[in-house]
Amino acid sequence: MGSKTFDFSLYAITGENYHPGRELKHVMEQALRGGADIVQLRAKDAPKREVLEQARMLRELTAQYQVPLVINDHLDIALAVSADGVHLGQEDLPLAEARAILGPDKIIGISTHNIAQALEAQAGGADYIGVGPVYPTGTKPGRQAVTTAYVREAAERITIPFVAIGGITLDNVDAVLEAGAKRICAVSAIVGSSDPAEACRAFKHRLREYEALS
Numbered sequence: 005m006g007s008k009t010f011d012f013s014l015y016a017i018t019g020e021n022y023h024p025g026r027e028l029k030h031v032m033e034q035a036l037r038g039g040a041d042i043v044q045l046r047a048k049d050a051p052k053r054e055v056l057e058q059a060r061m062l063r064e065l066t067a068q069y070q071v072p073l074v075i076n077d078h079l080d081i082a083l084a085v086s087a088d089g090v091h092l093g094q095e096d097l098p099l100a101e102a103r104a105i106l107g108p109d110k111i112i113g114i115s116t117h118n119i120a121q122a123l124e125a126q127a128g129g130a131d132y133i134g135v136g137p138v139y140p141t142g143t144k145p146g147r148q149a150v151t152t153a154y155v156r157e158a159a160e161r162i163t164i165p166f167v168a169i170g171g172i173t174l175d176n177v178d179a180v181l182e183a184g185a186k187r188i189c190a191v192s193a194i195v196g197s198s199d200p201a202e203a204c205r206a207f208k209h210r211l212r213e214y215e216a217l218s
C-alpha cells in the first residue's frame with residue numbers, strides 16, 4: 005500500500021460523448037465547483053496525443069481545486085503529467101506491475117466486479133477499488149449489473165476505500181448509500197447533466213446526509 009493520504013466521497017469521471025458542444029474543461033470545472041473531490045480522465049477511444057493534452061489540462065485544473073487527478077489505464081501519461089495516480093480495469097496492466105512502475109506514492113485504483121476481485125486488489129495493495137456496475141449503464145454497455153448486493157458485501161468485507169460505480173443517478177443513489185457505500189462515482193449523471201455543478205452539489209448533499217446517519 006502506498007504512503008499517500010487521500011480521501012474523497014464524490015468521484016467524477018470524464019465522458020466526452022455525454023457533452024457534445026461543451027468543452028471538457030468547462031464541464032469538469034463545473035463538476036469541481038459543485039464539489040467533486042477526485043477526477044478521473046477516461047478516454048477509451050481517443051488517440052494518445054489527445055489523451056495527453058486532456059491530461060495536461062486536467063492536471064492544471066485539478067491542481068487549482070486541490071483534488072487528485074487519476075488517469076484511466078495510461079501509466080505513461082499519468083507519469084508525464086504528474087497525475088496523482090491511475091485507475092486500472094481487470095484487463096489492464098496488473099496491479100503488481102503498475103505498482104512496480106509507479107512506486108508507493110501514486111494512487112492505484114482497480115475496477116472490481118465481484119468480491120474475489122476486490123479481495124485480490126486489496127491484498128495486492130490497491131489504494132481504492134471500484135465496485136460495479138451497480139446498475140446497467142450505457143457507459144459500459146453489455147456488462148452485467150452487480151446490484152447493491154455487491155455494494156453490501158464490499159461494505160462488510162473490504163477495509164480499503166471502495167467507490168460504487170455504474171448507472172448511479174440522483175434517483176437511485178439513496179439505495180447505494182443505504183447498502184453501505186461512502187463514496188460514489190458517476191460519469192453520465194455528472195458530465196451528461198445540463199448543470200454538472202448542481203448535479204455534484206446534489207450528490208454531495210446526499211452523501212453528507214448518509215454520513216451524518218451512520
Ligand code: 3NM
Pocket residue numbers: 017115116134135136137138140141142143144169170171172189190191192193
Ligand atoms: N466502470 P455511468 S461502470 C467506467 O463497473 C465504469 O467498473 C464501471 O458510468 C465498473 O456513471 C462504469 O455513466 C461506467 O454509469 C460508469
